[in-house]
Amino acid sequence: MRGTQFAELSAFVAVAEQRSFSKAAAQLGISRPGISEMVRSLEERLGVRLLNRTTRSVALTEAGERLLADAEPILDAIEKAVDHVNALRDKPSGALRLNMHRAAAALLVGPLLRQFLTKYPDIKVEITADDTNSDIVSGRFDAGIRRGDRIAKDMIAVRLLEDQRALVVASPAYLTRHPPPATPQDLLAHNCVRLRLDWNGSIQQWDFERDGRRLEVAVDGSLILNDWFLVLHAVLDGLGIGYFPEILVSSHLANGRLVRVLNDWSGHFSGVFLFYPSRRQMPGPLRAFVDFMRAHNTIAQSWTD
Secondary structure (H helix, E strand, O other), rough: OOOHHHHHHHHHHHHHOOOOHHHHHHHHHOOOOHHHHHHHHHHHHHOOOEEEEEEEEEEEEHHHHHHHHHHHHHHHHHHHHHHHHHHOOOOOEEEEEEEHHHHHHHHHHHHHHHHOOOOOOOEEEEEEEEEOOOOOOOOOOOOOEHHHHHHHOOOOEEEEOOOOOEEEEHHHHHHHHHHOOOHHHHHHOOOOEEEEEOOOEEEEEEEEEEEOOOEEEOOOOOOOOOHHHHHHHHHHHOOEEEEEEEHHHHHHHHOOOOOEEOOOEEEOOOOOOEEEEEOOOOOOOHHHHHHHHHHHHHHHHHHHO
């Protein structure tokens, strides 16, 4: 297969898998007009339409479906052959661009960066901490890290952190001035420090469960912040009661800077995952990072101790 034909086939497969010329172009690192021209050239050479295009969608024709089914195993085999050769290198090298929620950057990745960069000195890492659930493909990131319920179904995901309990906590100073709540409904009489979610602009719900009973409390308070750590500092300073993933407050509970209230009630946060769009054309730095994080995810729960 000639180089031009291989490039056209790779472009077609990327568009077919992403169902988008823009996302495929970002994945392959070429311009959208460039990938569109490559697919059009492939169609002209084959004499058949492979994709039906509209202003809003891309769909495979019958011929496109058949070509995709035949082409994917071929490209997978080529990728595997290249990977086998790359595995003979002593160290992977190149750029690694990651997008992740701020809490994941601080708690899960930050403490391991020195170890990772020491092991892979030829990899250059760029991390964007972003709570907006931005599209890692269009942003040209190699991978992302976020909660499982915020990851698209077509992504490949590696679990880094198990599901977390949501705990209600306050500082001892706050509790000396206010009687602790006995039930979730008692929170309505307290100053609750609330989190505004960057990804959709809403204020986070405070959900609770006990013995199969579930309820949501519409808490109120004088302070709304858009960052977990700002909320945590406000609660540590005695400004109000907070609602957190257990990993974020476990060390403060252990040293007495925070006290858990409503011990019989807890909420739930989905586990945290490292995710990326496709195994095909997986660069060496990303493969090294995935393997590294997979090997270290068993100690995630202790990183804040």
